Amino acid sequence: MSIQHALITSLLEKPSTGYQLARRFDRSIGHFWQATHQQIYRELRRMATSGWVEIEEKGEEGGRKRKVYHVLPAGRDELVRWVEEPGSSGESNEALMVKIRAEAVLGPIGVRRELQRLIRWHEERLATYRDIEARDFSTDSPSRAQRLQHRVLLKGISSEEEWLAWARETLPMV
Amino acid sequence: MSIQHALITSLLEKPSTGYQLARRFDRSIGHFWQATHQQIYRELRRMATSGWVEIEEKGEEGGRKRKVYHVLPAGRDELVRWVEEPGSSGESNEALMVKIRAEAVLGPIGVRRELQRLIRWHEERLATYRDIEARDFSTDSPSRAQRLQHRVLLKGISSEEEWLAWARETLPMV
DNA sequence: TTTTTCATGTAAGGCGTTACATGATTAC
């Protein structure tokens, strides 16, 4: 899922300390993306050694030690590369949300194509679910077990419908 | 998320080999729950040592070696215990789907209470999202960046609405 | 003055992913 790209996006919005990022992940972004502070500190250190981010050490006169992270051009380039790259099959919906936030902060990059690709993918999945429904749940008097299994499938169907409705409204904006 | 409970549920529906479970996870269950064959074999071995499942070795006259797994009473008890246990906060929606499938195969156990609990949780989350929307996205002429960030939040809102609609329809059936 | 918040880190264990590996059976 690449926490790193989520962190770069967040840091482009506002340079921050690891602690602040952890808190922000608990709020706005974190409602659909969560990361512990250990993950965040680890990835920040890695991105610093990769030259994607820069550490601004703020000693504040012998007081509290804080490290404010800023995105470097290499980090920005890497984010653009990732947004344009078609998401792997395992890549979840959260990745798309980060890509949209990245496009919000960087201006038009490759999200439109990715969104179109995902729309086709979700259309196929919805069609598959509907096929399964027609094949397995067209019985006249279903048992309790069948009705419950049908509910599980219906959750998949309504999730896909909801996703597609959202995506089709979003497409003209990217 | 406990693959083990998903495996027990699947084995209660039909005793199978590890390979068959992996294939089934690729199809019906696996549309929302995926596991590699290594995970499955490892967990089956563990459940066998825990006494949750039993291995029926089918040598088939010097031919192909297959191990058919059957659920033992202890495994069934463990599944019931897990279904009745309130899901931890990190527990995803997939766990609920497995719990419903478990209730389909075992008869009425504790899913109703769990569903009611989750409905309250999702109602709160939806309310939080709507608060954020009222606070951050009520501007008259939003910028492109603001509109895109709003789309991300709207995805959260419509997901929650969809979830709640499904759950309220499902509640009378459990 | 005590608790909460800010801030960063180490260490251990478990789980998941990926690659590698083997061998029998069935389909073409």
Added chain:
DNA sequence: GTAATCATGTAACGCCTTACATGAAAAA
């Protein structure tokens, strides 16, 4: 006879979670 499918496993690496740990500043 060759490829695909069935079937099971080992090993390495990395990531994530949880617990433990420290310390200063701000709030109660």
